[in-house]
């Protein structure tokens with residue numbers, strides 16, 4: 116007897132909760148879940164069913180998991196999101212906003228005779244872990260200075276978008292862009308001003324291009340843009356307008372001084388080229404021609 120009480124006391128002291136739920140979706144018991152940063156007290160659930168407490172779709176899904184676990188006779192794992200506002204009767208004493216949970220559902224064995232089959236539904240709040248994962252994914256794919264996609268993202272995106280556009284018989288423009296005489300910007304105004312100029316150029320790309328276009332900072336003062344379902348000649352017109360904008364709106368660098376940025380670009384239809392290497396090399400060769408032609412210049416077509 117004392118042993119049972121002791122075990123219960125230990126279980127109730129657990130940070131993470133365990134819900135005992137029967138095969139009709141009724142909460143039979145709630146154990147543990149002491150950590151109010153991650154959970155509210157689930158005591159209000161006892162005696163109620165999933166369908167009385169949760170939105171129908173979620174209750175259907177959870178009951179499906181429970182029944183699948185009981186049928187298989189072994190533990191299963193799932194992930195789900197839930198917020199306090201979705202739970203009828205919730206006292207809002209736990210975390211606010213959408214939370215992510217990992218659950219381990221295990222069939223309970225050796226239940227007293229006459230008791231409906233039940234599972235132990237153990238929950239772990241993984242919201243912080245999810246947020247960190249998302250941040251790491253973002254950091255791995257984005258350039259720290261400008262926030263644009265980085266070369267790593269470009270290497271992943273280009274072959275995927277190329278294959279997709281080729282399959283759909285649509286063009287995919289790849290423009291390689293290199294700022295002109297950028298060394299002299301650093302030399303004359305200093306590295307911090309050079310950085311600010313790179314950020315401003317990135318911001319212009321982000322706001323000036325269409326929503327589906329993807330601007331990327333490949334490194335240094337070299338950028339790329341992927342323009343889905345766009346012919347190179349249309350992309351060249353867009354980029355020429357951007358060049359005009361840079362001429363018309365010099366970049367203020369303090370004390371009344373301004374800096375006029377210019378760029379050269381090589382533009383190809385990547386969907387018409389065999390692979391990402393070929394597309395990059397072709398665009399780079401055209402960019403080289405644009406530089407040789409005097410800079411502030413765009414060259415498109417076959418290299």
Ligand SMILES: Nc1nc2c(ncn2[C@@H]2O[C@H](COP(=O)(O)OP(=O)(O)OP(=O)(O)O)[C@@H](O)[C@H]2O)c(=O)[nH]1
Nearest residue numbers: 293294295296297298299301306309310334335336
């Ligand atoms: N401020 C700043 N400068 C950078 C960064 N990355 C590369 N650069 C500078 O960009 C300059 C690139 O110089 P170059 O490759 O000679 O090219 P350029 O002066 O733009 O000349 P062209 O491309 O031939 O027109 C170098 O001075 C680099 O130091 C950066 O993150 N911040």
